[in-house]
Amino acid sequence: MxxxxxxxxxxxxxxxxxxxxxxxxxxxxxxxxxxxxxxxxxxxxxxxxxxxxxxxxxxxxxxxxxxxxxxxxxxxxxxxxxxxxxxxxxxxxxxxxxxxxxxxxxxxxxxxxxxxxxxxxxxxxxxxxxxxxxxxxxNEEWLTFMRLGRSHVTWKFAATLDGRSAAEDGTSKWITSPEARADVHRMRAASDAIVAGIGTVLADDPRLTARPGGEKPARAPVRVVVDPDARTPATARVLDDEAPTLIAVADDVDTGLKADLLRLPRHDAGLDLRALLAELAARQLVSVFLEGGPALAGSFVKEGLVDRVVAYVAPALLGSGKAALGAAGVGTIGELHRLRFDDVTVIGPDVRLTARPVHPSTPRETRPAGPQPGREQ
Structure with a gap:
């Protein structure tokens, strides 16, 4: 009709x-x-x-x-x-x-x-x-949260036109423009959690904070470090008082790390990422902004846990260096993770590409533990 x-x-x-x-x-x-x-x-x-x-x-x-x-x-x-x-x-x-x-x-x-x-x-x-x-x-973040029983995941990365996220020596500051970086801070501030892997923490010592317009937002996103073996240094900037932080570690690790630990099962030599997103949902963290290195991003893509991809592409070429995405479970061309472009926006000299999986995750019957969020609790 x-x-x-x-x-x-x-x-x-x-x-x-x-x-x-x-x-x-x-x-x-x-x-x-x-x-x-x-x-x-x-x-x-x-x-x-x-x-x-x-x-x-x-x-x-x-x-x-x-x-x-x-x-x-x-x-x-x-x-x-x-x-x-x-x-x-x-x-x-x-x-x-x-x-x-x-x-x-x-x-x-x-x-x-x-x-x-x-x-x-x-x-x-x-x-x-x-x-x-x-x-x-x-309303995709909340609908994913309610229908799938896990947090919605946006994977963001910045890369050159030939898909490199860092040079051969590991340097990556700055591939994209100040305008693009300001847009990233805006997106971070609109998220409930910012997730990165231990590799990124050890290599770059990032703060993983959101400062849209250079100002600290009224509601700081929770910082989450995926760190199976509890290698986060006590001096890491993600442990400062700028925002709350969760360190996700394996449930079999013995550690004296003074931090809010989230213990999870090991899975494929890392952590069970589905369990991670379910635990974050149980803490009522609806939207996750995934940053950091290619290995963690590849694991999320492999598991079908990326709901949206936001790529900031700079008009620059490296020719060699670190790829934006690591191993993602693709062995042959027929196993490609297909996406659909939904938005292409020029930001300063760069381009922001937004894409979503052609075949989104299948809803599961499980829901977050604890009170179910609705229009209000």
Whole structure:
């Protein structure tokens, strides 16, 4: 059935509004809402700005006031039907007298789902599946978190035009421009955790912090070092007080390292990365920004645990040196990890390429341990 142009246009606006919540709603989703009056004119708009704050529907309904009665609400995620720190949005829509609700994506969280059914039971017309792909894309981190029971992973790397991330002598500062590096800090700040391997820590002693605009963000991402044998030096900068840090070590390692340790099973001479992402999800870290060396990146790719790739490519050539990606389980050309480009953006003299796997990970039945995040806990 063809979707009316009006529904597409207003839901597109709701998706745009939802995107404004990126980086501040964890462990809740980003959600946008547009409310029309009975005459079809926009009466209110809103988005979920931060965890614990009012939901998108509540913000939009407050702006619309009495004009919402008899009108239509466009919501990117099914209105919640449970009481957490705030009341159910399904009830707020009913109390406002909205006659029709258009939903892009059904809520996969069993704790919060059911809003569409409640609205229908009270005589509200409900339309679902409008701009689903766009609404899922803007909320991909949280949907991965809920559907797969693990954190969403963005692998970022910087490289020359011939795919080198460092010169033969190991130097890599700076392949890309200040503009590209500033963009990386913006993406770091919008993530819940920044992950790197012990090789990167030993070679570069990075801080793994986010400073968009040169300033420390209000919410510092958790730094995670994948360090099976607990080789992180006590003097490493990732152990300073700039941000919280987790050191992921093998569960059979005996160490006196003074740090917050996350013990995991060994797997393929490293750590069980699926277990790592499940543990991070249990700590309500929805989005992971994977940085560091090619070996760790290759392991994540091999396991099918990279949900998005962001590559910063500089117009420069090395001809030799370290490749951006290490062994990723490909022995023949037919085993290539295929991706699809979603965005190409020029940043300063460089190009930022964004791509996602053609065949994303298959949902598992397992979910994070502990309370299930919904629209609110």
């Amino acid at each position: 063809e979707i009316p142009e009006q529904d597409v246009a207003h839901m597109a606006r709701a998706v745009e509004l939802a995107g404004r919540g990126h980086g501040s709603t964890t462990p809740n989703p980003v959600v946008g809402c547009v409310v029309l009056d009975a005459a079809g004119q926009v009466a209110g708009e809103g988005y979920h700005a931060y965890a614990g704050g009012p939901h998108a529907e509540v913000v939009a309904l407050a702006q619309a006031g009495e004009r919402a009665r008899g009108g239509t609400a466009y919501v990117t995620l099914e209105p919640c039907d449970h009481t957490g720190r705030t009341g159910p949005c399904s009830r707020a829509l009913l109390d406002a007298g909205v006659a029709r609700v258009v939903i892009a994506v059904s809520d996969p969280n069993p704790t919060a789902a059911g809003g569409a059914a409640r609205l229908r039971a009270h005589g509200v017309s409900v339309t679902t599946g409008v701009l689903t792909e766009a609404a899922e894309r803007v």
